[in-house]
Amino acid sequence: SIEGNGQDIAPEVMEDIRAVLPVGFPVSSFDLDLETMRASVEAIPAVAGATLRIRAGGILDIRVTPRIPAAVWRQSETLLLIDSTGKVMGAIASRGEHADLPLIAGDGAQDVIGEALALFAVAGPLSPRIRGLVRMGERRWDVVLDREQRLLLPTKNPISALERIVAMSQAQDLLERDVVVVDMRNADRPTIRLGENAVAQMRRINASVSGAGN
Secondary structure, rough: OOOOOOOOOHHHHHHHHHHOOOOOOOOOOOOOOHHHHHHHHHHOOEEEEEEEEEEOOEEEEEEEEEEEEEEEEEEEEEEEEEOOOOOOOEEEEOOOHHHOOOEOOOOOHHHHHHHHHHHHHHHHHHHOOOOOEEEEOEEEEEEEEOOOOOEEEEOOOOHHHHHHHHHHHHOOOOHHHHHHEEOOOOOOOOEEEEEEHHHHHHHHHHHHHHHHHH
């Protein structure tokens, strides 16, 4: 029998377990190498741990602790499920299969999944607008929002930088304006890049002011 330790096991994981344990029954328990079988089950990407024992009546009992997906990692053109430790659990066909999970992208993103999840956790009112986090140069994060807006976070203390952006957005409606980029890479000198419409409007205002002064 195959059971989860208080958790449901996905049908495809059940199939993988049966595939790596092609035991023909009836078989003597003395002919079973439980340690090798356990290692085979734990080698399945979606399995975090397993215990095997022979119950009364010669029943092989398998208890599995499945990995819990924590995010979707876009690597090139492939979408991969990963758990909270960054362990790859397998590929998925489309984002819609796990639309409830946060999306991260970029080389090395899975190695700092803990920091990524912390960023999602402090996003607060921005959460519904976040399309994903992109790892830049394996050093820092960009937060990609809808409306083609992007938040550039610093290498150090990215969580506090995002908290600062959230606070500014709440206090001044910063991200409700025609802002394309909020660059926090230099914590002492955060900069904002305006959209084309806002830039054109500023030029018209400046030209009007200059003309009035002549």
